[in-house]
Structure formats: structure tokens, C-alpha cells
Amino acid sequence: MATMKDIAEIAGVSTATVSHVINGSKKLSPQTTERVLMAIQTANYTPNTLAKSLRSGQTKSIGVLVEDIRGLPVAEIVGGIGETIGKSGYRMLLFDLHLLEKLYNQYEQISAYRTRINNGVSLLMQAHVDGIIYVGMHDRHLDFLFDPLERPLVFAYSHGTNQDTYVTYSNQDSAIELTRYLISNGHERIAVIAGHPHSYPTMRRLSGFQLALQEAGLSVQMELIRYGDWEYGSGFALTKELIQMPVPPTAIFAMNDLMAAGCIHALNEAGLSVPQDMSVVGFDNREIAQYLQPPLTTVALPTKEIGVRAALHIMELIANPDTPPQREIIHCSIVERKSVMKK
Amino acid sequence: MATMKDIAEIAGVSTATVSHVINGSKKLSPQTTERVLMAIQTANYTPNTLAKSLRSGQTKSIGVLVEDIRGLPVAEIVGGIGETIGKSGYRMLLFDLHLLEKLYNQYEQISAYRTRINNGVSLLMQAHVDGIIYVGMHDRHLDFLFDPLERPLVFAYSHGTNQDTYVTYSNQDSAIELTRYLISNGHERIAVIAGHPHSYPTMRRLSGFQLALQEAGLSVQMELIRYGDWEYGSGFALTKELIQMPVPPTAIFAMNDLMAAGCIHALNEAGLSVPQDMSVVGFDNREIAQYLQPPLTTVALPTKEIGVRAALHIMELIANPDTPPQREIIHCSIVERKSVMKK
DNA sequence: AAATGTTGGTTAATCGAATTACCCTCGTTT
């Protein structure tokens, strides 16, 4: 590999001059500039980033800490990040916490988080990344885990702390829109298959649902709200319950696509057809949504956009560390397919 | 950040001694060692990897070039790589070629490949990665693209060149096993919904299918072999054709899960139940397989294992560049669910 | 007693670029 010294020799100047040509850090005569440029060309020179980084303290790299790369929104977010930072000449250092690996109880989980995140952060810090993006799969609050991190930090997908910039999507607004969509198609008796009772997305989506109902002058019926565990099986089981009610709903809002899949299958099994006998909507727009029978109307998460925006924020923070924390909430869009009976 | 100089000062020795303590590169008296270790403790010192790398030429980082992180096997492979190299203190530099972004015609595709791969490779080279793993989603031959790469290179999932190490899975053997499984359950008239006619996986899986048939003394019926395009729709359409044959098959081997999904839906729609009226198997074990009605029996790709093995190979090559090229083909396992009528 | 070896450490060069401080040469002012 050619070094700056070689170039200096070829061009008959000092290394300082070469450096100035490359970085435009000083005005030089056109002839000298030209000679240096030529030398760089012929020697096929490319500056050694390690030396550059050692001197400047900047590595032009961003650490991306993901809870688990196999988690569904994660790869798409990472894709958005990579594309965006790449355009500005940044590299991506990926660290996977592997949080999908094993299931822990509540206590072990927190402690595993702590140690794994600490490992990841210190590894990234040792690599001297210019900034860190934390990609969480869940809406969790990890305030305590990033205490004295003297590097720019941005949360993507999950919420961060109040002192940090984060980019997430709109749970409540999406639920409002989706519910409005059902109401506008004539549904007044809408059931909900929710996620874990006290989880953040459940709460927010539920409140959106209720808001939309109130807005339309409809009352919220508690017996139509059932809580599952985000898994296929609970969607299946809860649907069985719902259709055996004295006065069943005419539409079901499942809080994710997996439960919606279980729901549709339970409906099929009971001889009810979707959407004629029952309308169903989901949330997340996972791959499965388009392959259900009928294809599922659901809410698409702006995964790539979250990555793009998070990347923009981290680069802004690197360029200007005093930028105040930003809280960005990106709007989701409804993907209309065939699981809702149109008015 | 504390530097080695600081430690030397605190311990009252030279920086060389500190270095020797850290790297065990020289025998030192227990007292000195102890003093240095203490100093490192109290100052919370961690060596500057940039300086280290500049001097040694090794960055302890591995470049991972993925065709598209959103591609299904990719995230899992990357997870396996990350886990494995992390244990040996390597970091991962991820570069996404975004090859799923747009569809090109054959010619543009090759040219887009060329430029994007070149970009990716040169970016990784500039980062001085110690080795590169190329994660391809498809079985493609990219010999020409990595010509004069003077760094260890390993292909994961896709085949590499004959001069390179690669880790992939067994298309033909898996097809043999899967077909045997059908035959052993009494099926003699088995249809195939293949992928693109001349693609590598189609050819190999087909030859496995035929081998298993011959092995059992069964004849290969050409009219039972239909070619699709790997997408849901073609599975659906081809199944419609198959069930209208004068003597329809008793089992269908779809060459991926997406086409198997289309197949099952077509069957359902025609009033045929799986597996009573028709057995169906798929390939890939994508998420959708477990949520079909009935859950699909299919072949699980050893994605994580591929990542793990590729990581091991690259680290071996870094440690010992003269290791001869290895061709590793990892065995797939059948995931037995409920879409095949058992004898 | 001289020669040789061993132990435990230090000095100084090096990796490749960035950057500060300085220097020389003209051209312009006063």
C-alpha cells in the first residue's frame, strides 16, 4: 500500500503538502496541487484510515447495538441505517445482543440486559465509534443502562430516556386510524385482541382504539376487550371465545399480525368467512399478513424510515454534539387488503 | 482516557514494560507485573485499539458483506457470525449491498452487482478488516467479482469460487431425504412445484427428488414436474393445474414455503383438505410454515450454523493464511409438522 | 579473574497521517 510519504516523494513535495492537497486545509498553487493529484492517481493512493483516526479521534464509524438482528423490524431498521450513513461515508459496526436467544424470568432478564449491553457498549467504545444507535425491538425503557456514555446516542424503534434522542412510530395514532377505518365501514361492535395487558404497545394501541370509539360517539364495551400474549395461539383461542358471545362483534382488531392469523384460522375453522361474516385487522404488516386467506388489512410499521431518521440524527449529533434531544414519532400507514368488509 | 504513558508513570516503569505486561511478550518480575496491573486497575485503562491496529496491521475486525440484510436467511447467518467472532474478540463491520432494493434486468443486475460489491469491498478494505465474509442469498457464482482481493475471504450460503472457502447447505441431499420421507409414508405419485427452471437450487433439489424416486424403484413422471418462480402465486396456480389432472398426485413437493403456502390455499379453495386428500411439503422453514393450516412439514435451513462455520473459517484463515480452501456443506433437517398424511 | 549467561528492565524507532509553527520569497507600502 502506498503511503503519504510515497506520494510526497513522487510529487517532489513534503508530506504536509500532500495532506493539504487532500484536505484542502491550505491554499496551494495550481501546479503543486496538480502534481500531487497526479501522484495520487498513479500510485493509486488511499489514505490510511487508522492513522487518520488515531490522529483525529474520529473513526467515521457508527456503532449499531441491536437487541437481536433476527427480530423482525430489526433487519429493516439496520438496512435503513446502513444506507443512510453509507452515503455520508460512515461505516457500521454491528453488535448483536442476542436477546432472543433464551427466555429469562423478569429478574434474570434485566440482569442479562445489563451485562450484555455493557459488553456491547464497551466493545463499541473501544472501537472508537463516533456515535451509537440502539435498536430495540420492544417498547422498553432502558434509561439506567446508558448512564455515563460520553458519545452521541440515539434510540431507534424503542423509546429512549428523556435526555436522549429517539425515533419511534405512533402506536396510538395508528390505532385511532385503524379503528376509524373500521367504523367508517359500518362497524360499531368491534372486539380487540390485545397483547400483554400492561405492555406499552398494548396500552397505547388500546387508548387509540378507545379514543376513536368515543370520537364516533360509540361506547367502549369491556367484554369485547381480551388480552393475549402476542402469539398465534392466543389469537386463536380468544377468537373462539369471542364468536361464542351472545352478541358477537362484527369486527376484530388484533394487535399484531400473528394473533390476527390465529384469529382468521379460528374463524375459518368455525365456518365463518372473512370478511363476509367477520372483519379482521392486524398490526405490524409482517410477511404473513399478505399470505393469509384473505390477505390481511394491517398497519405497516415505518421500519426503514425509522432507521433512516435515526441515522440522520446520530450524524447530526456527531457534527454538533450540542443539538438538543429530539423525539421523533413516525406515522404508520394502513395497508388495505381484503380482510375488512367494505361498506 | 488514560494512555499507556499514564500507566507507566503511575507504576513507575517505562511504557515498554506496560506493553509487555499486557501482552505477556516478555518475562517480568512478579512485583513489577503487580504494580502495572494495579495501575491499570486504578486508572481504568484500556488500550487504544486504533494505535494498536496502526502498529500491528491487525484490526480484529471482520467485514461482512451481505446482499441484503432483509433477505430471510441473511439476518440469521449474520447473527451466527456475530456470536462466533465476538467470542474471539472480533468486531463486525456490516456492509449491505441492498440488492433487494430494485429489480434489474439480467444485464443491469450484473453491472449493479459489480459496482456495489466493489464499493463494499473497498470500503471494508479501507477499514482494514482482517477478513471478509460474503453472505449471498442465492446460489450464485461470483468468481469474477473478487479478483485480486489480498485478504482472507469466505462465502456463506452462496457458493464461492473454487479457490475460495465456502459454507453452504445441502440442496440435493435435503431433497432426497424429503422425498424419501414422502415415499416412506406411502406416496408413489409425487408432484413437484419447482423454482425457476434453470436456477441452481431448482436443479439440485430436482435431481435429489429424482434420485430418491429411482432408489425406490419409482419412475419419474415429467408431467408431474412444474416450474414456478418461487412466489406464492405460482404455487397457487400450479396446484390448480395439478389437481385437474386425470390422475392427480397424492403428494406435492413445493420447492419453497411460499409456493407451498399458495399450494395449500389452492387446495383449501378446491375443497381438498391437507393432509387427508393431499400431502404437501415445502422447503426453507420460513416463519409462515408454522402458521399455515395445517402447519407445514418442511426443510429447515441451517442458517445460524452456516454463519458460525463461516466465522470459524475466516478466523482460521486470518490466523493461518495458507490454510487450503474448504468446501463445507451443512446438512439440513426435516421439520415434521402436519401437512403429510402418515402411513 | 575473565568470560559468559541470565534476569529484568529501558530507549528509541516505527506505524501513517494531521497540524502547528516557522521560513523563504516576492510584491507592496511608507
Place this chain on the structure above:
DNA sequence: AAACGAGGGTAATTCGATTAACCAACATTT
């Protein structure tokens, strides 16, 4: 003619570690 300023370029230091070469002190051999 002396003073000043600007333009164009260089030498030397710095970033933080690694490592070859060297050295002093003491022990062992002949």
C-alpha cells in the same frame, strides 16, 4: 531603503501503542 504582508511550502511534533536493540547487574562457568 526599510518595513510589512501575503502566498506557498516545509520541518517537526503528535496521536498511542509495539518491538528490536541495548544495557546494567548479578550469577555461573572455565
